[in-house]
């Protein structure tokens with residue numbers, strides 16, 4: 001079994017991006033600038049947003065963090081998005097999800113300028129992905145493809161089972177794995193909460209991408225020998241062994257499944273860090289697109 005080290009690969013990617021940014025500075029070109037909007041006090045979202053901002057600093061990007069209490073009105077949030085859309089210095093904008101229930105996520109996502117949609121969640125970005133046109137790829141699925149590529153894991157003709165159908169991971173992941181491209185060309189089965197005989201399907205998989213958000217869902221008796229396992233789950237569960245009082249659990253029962261897997265991602269340190277590296281890559285693309 002080989003452990004897929006997302007922390008190392010994301011650091012390699014960040015180093016590559018930092019080199020490009022340093023060269024841009026030397027050439028007098030624009031420094032990429034990412035704006036992140038966070039609404040509310042959710043601990044997980046705060047951690048993600050802080051890591052995104054910190055990663056911007058590490059690679060030499062400018063960043064702007066905008067925070068609101070969870071009482072902010074939808075109109076106020078939409079007005080801020082419009083302001084950022086019109087700010088020529090800002091290249092990329094993301095609004096951290098989930099949002100409080102009185103705010104429509106759909107409206108918010110649709111209000112982001114597609115040219116600044118570095119999360120790739122806007123219907124225009126999603127539509128382009130479906131149509132096979134160049135676009136911002138959602139960060140987590142793009143990070144997973146990058147991991148498969150850097151570990152030289154063959155996907156062509158393989159049976160890839162995606163667990164979960166979210167707009168953020170499951171759906172775009174299914175599209176990426178089946179597209180006609182290197183690290184695509186797989187036969188993909190998408191499973192979800194209504195799938196019958198799920199273990200029968202996962203046992204046929206050469207590659208499993210687990211993005212259900214159910215801690216330790218995938219067990220050893222649900223996979224075949226030699227499977228490649230990508231764990232996207234990051235559920236916070238109570239723990240009296242950590243200072244914070246919680247720890248992150250993936251969707252895979254790691255100790256069991258790793259015994260049968262040929263490659264597997266750990267949680268934390270697998271897919272998570274790759275999401276941020278992909279976001280930085282998209283922000284760099286946003287600047288480059290505006291120049292051309």
Ligand code: GUN
Pocket residue numbers: 094095096097098119139140168275
């Ligand atoms: N919440 C969980 N994952 C993501 C993500 O990739 N982007 C945003 N904006 N919110 C998220």
